[in-house]
Amino acid sequence: MKTYLVPVDFSEAALNAAHFAASLSHQSDVTTIILMNAYYISPYETMLPDTNMVMLRQEEIEEEARDRVEGLKKLRDKLSKQVKEGVKINIRLNRSHLLRAVVDVIAEDDADLVILGSIGNSTVREGSAGIGDHVIKISKASAVPVIVVPPDYRYHLINEAVLACDFKKVKENIPMDVLHKLLGKQMVKLLVVNINPSGKDADTEQLAQQTAVHGMLKSFRPKYFYVNNPDVITGILNFAAEQKAQMVIALPHTYSFLQSILHNSISQQLAKNSTIPVLLLK
Template identity: 30%
Template sequence: MKRIIVPIDFSEQSEYALKTAARLAKKHDAEILVLHMLEIDNLALTASASRLGEQTVYFLKIAEQRFEKFLNKPYLKDVKITPIIKHFKVFSEVNDVAKEREADIIIMGSHGTSGVQEMFIGSNTEKVVRNSEIPVLVVKNNIPDINFEVIVLACDFSKESMAPYINTVKMFEKIVSKIYVVHVNLPNEKFRSSVELEKRAVDFFNKADGHLKRMEDVHYVADYTVDEGILSFSNKYGADLIVMPTHGRKGLAHFFQGSVSEDVVNHSTLPVLTLKI
């Protein structure tokens, strides 16, 4: 791990993410790219070029001043920090910065949303999760230690979920005490019997690992939604981190089908790591 991106808006949640990134950076001798997005509103975009230039310069200066104060923290001592200010309109373009800078992970703070706000407005974190091609770690609280000991990995034993599973094991198996692989069985057309689930799991681990040692860590949970099942299991077994593969659905597919990963990110109080399928 060489570069960590932390998008900030100078909020308390941003600082939770920055503290987490600092601990991770010290362990891996990594650089933190602290990113602030100047979201230019529609009114500004319709202004004349000279007027828009004046506004941009004004907001850049304010952001630079806030950066200096925000980054003046003891926990950032001996950490390589690179402040970046972009005047994009939408947070989905954080992925562009990640690709440009060859970042390994994005760490974001989040308030979480619910109800009407979640459906029609969403959150900047949601947009990043939906569009990012690299892992996104979402935190909502101060994490005293990033030595995640108990991890819950959501898995449906499909071919698509194999790469996220393999990446998660490689990333964490040497530093955690337990990785639970959890499948949520739903009461709809996706319901499968215990025998069917067992067969899918055996086939999955034979292809992914070449053995069945991980079968002892598999749990089948019955619930009405995948996110409810994952969150209930995680709370019951004292998880430190939830890992969610995501398709990153966009447009109408996202609106009508939703994204399980985004639902978990919104409703979980635990840190959530999303991995693009």
């Protein structure tokens, strides 16, 4: 992972995600971190008055933009003392909605990973819209993996990661290149867990060996677990907490866990309840 993209709206959650990205640089081969603020002004705001009969003037818009750039510069200066030596920190102010800004920067700057806070990070001037809604949209639209960082989480060296997947459904869908980029050079213990809502017992190792997931993950020497829990999300988060893991990895399109995350109400539940970062693979 050479380039991280960190959307920032200067909320505590977004700033925490930026510090997480800086700390993560010591455990990866990242060379560039992009701090990006999305500043969208609707044309109507410059033509029509709001409820207080106030119209935005161009001078006010430009002043706000300058303030945001200054805020990004201050954050860059703080993070420059925290990142691994040699890592470059760039700043970007995008005059578009957050989702469009993220998609554009990924394409223009070849970002490999998006890191964002689970709450905060609005795309409007007032700062009223939370990232809880945007996480869903960004996760769907992003062409690269997304790490969602809980607002109170402080970076810990990633020694153990929980990979949530359905043993029977995984075929060629594990993005192995991404996993190797993230974990290949690190001594990260991979814990592969299948949550069984039916409550039936299973021979974990035997079940895993009968599926494609066993061969694909062989190089990581993972440990396999089969957990009975009627609630998939609760089962995974409880397992991660019991194992004292530093990250949960969810696969796309193959597991009801991620499919549930991509539903607004469940994503808000995850953002509220997850105490460790969640990596959404693509």
